[in-house]
Amino acid sequence: MITNKNIRKESKKRLTALILAIAGIFGIITLAGCTAAKNKKIDDGTYTIVTSFYPIYVFTKNITADIPDVELINMTEPQTGCLHDYQLIPADLKTLEKADAFVINGAGMEAFMDKVIKQQPDLDIIEASKGIELLKDDNGEENPHVWVGISGAISEVKNIAEGLAASDTKNAAAYRENADKYVKLLEQQREKMHQQLDGFKNKDIVTFHEAFPYFAKEFGLNIVSVVEREPGTEPSAGELAELIDKIRETKVKVLFAEPQYSQKSAGSIAKETGAKVYMLDPVATGERNAPADSYIKAMDQNLKVLVEAFSQNQ
Ligand SMILES: [Zn+2]
Known part of the structure; x- marks a missing residue:
């Protein structure tokens, strides 16, 4: 039985479909590089930090130690070396969707950052090597392996802590306090190595x-x-x-x-x-x-x- 109500429903459906189709066409025309998924910072009570790879994860683990409601995830599985030439896999993008902040080494180590920014323009990106003077090789190319020197590691730890403090202000004092403790341990190790x-x-x-x-x-x-x-x-x-x-x-x-x-x-x-x-x-x-x-x-x-x-x- 066809009732008025059904007809109305039907035409409403058709209208919706038409609008969606038009919107779809416009979407394709206007923005070829349209962002697929916007990072919507749903406040679920947990501040989720994703790190790009091993050394950055270890530093951030120290900085976030014992802080409640902070979750830390390392994005990548163990690699054969650094992240040079690493290509993002779908699982990485999924991990990043949960992130409130993404902590990277920077200095070109994460060559995939364009893709991340395109997918999640609102994601807070914290660059550990920010402001650190980079060494150059014979061809004038900047060397990103800052963390391998302990002084570089200390600078990166301070940068990460400040980045997190600015992004997650509620825990700013705790990040800084943890970073101070860890920096002291790093300084002790550096001193020990110099002595020997x-x-x-x-x-x-x-x-x-x-x-x-x-x-x-x-x-x-x-x-x-x-x-x-x-x-x-x-x-x-x-x-x-x-x-x-x-x-x-x-x-x-x-x-x-x-x-x-x-x-x-x-x-x-x-x-x-x-x-x-x-x-x-x-x-x-x-x-x-x-x-x-x-x-x-x-x-x-x-x-x-x-x-x-x-x-x-x-
Ligand atoms: Zn390397």
């Missing part, structure tokens, strides 16, 4: 992956050469031969490979030059929910390795 490393005269080293300039600057290490620039890219036979000559010339006796990187070239260089291969950790990757003391523990292990290496290198 400063006495060594010969601190020439060869590293794998360009993660160590900040660390080297901090502790007076002389990086004679960097073997691999990124995970998975081995030097060519010619480059390897050149490097072997260089190492023989400089008489470098210590090579530092990273736990996550291929040790193939390190092995052949060691064989050809008589240099020894040690493991140095740039604290770029690790388990997703790493404990708060992970960074300091890794630096302490690096200290042990350096002392052992330099003891045989003088």
Whole structure:
């Protein structure tokens, strides 16, 4: 039975469909780069912080320790190294939808930020490396591995704390207090490393992956050469031969490979030059929910390795 009511309903439906269709067409025409989902900061009582990767997660974990109603999520699973060339996966964008703030290293480490900003223009983005003077490589390219030096880590921790304090004002005092405590621990570790490393005269080293300039600057290490620039890219036979000559010339006796990187070239260089291969950790990757003391523990292990290496290198 067709009643007036049904007809009205039907025409209303059609009208709605028509409006939606027109709106849809206009949507496509007017805004090709229309934002898919706007970050709607629903106040659910929990302040959700997402970090881009391991070192930033560990720093933020210290800064947010024991603060109620603050949730911390690390966006990425353990990688083979840093986030260079990392492509966002759908799960990452889903994680970010929950975020009130996204804490990143910055300085170009998160090359995917355009996509994040496009999807969530209202998301608070906290850049740990903000305002820190970046070291440049021979080609004038800025090096983003600020956290590998402990002074860089301290600056990043302070930046993250201030960013969070501005974004989540309710907990501002707690973030700052936690950051102060953690900075003191970092300063102690830095002091300990200086005490044990400063006495060594010969601190020439060869590293794998360009993660160590900040660390080297901090502790007076002389990086004679960097073997691999990124995970998975081995030097060519010619480059390897050149490097072997260089190492023989400089008489470098210590090579530092990273736990996550291929040790193939390190092995052949060691064989050809008589240099020894040690493991140095740039604290770029690790388990997703790493404990708060992970960074300091890794630096302490690096200290042990350096002392052992330099003891045989003088
Ligand atoms: Zn890196």
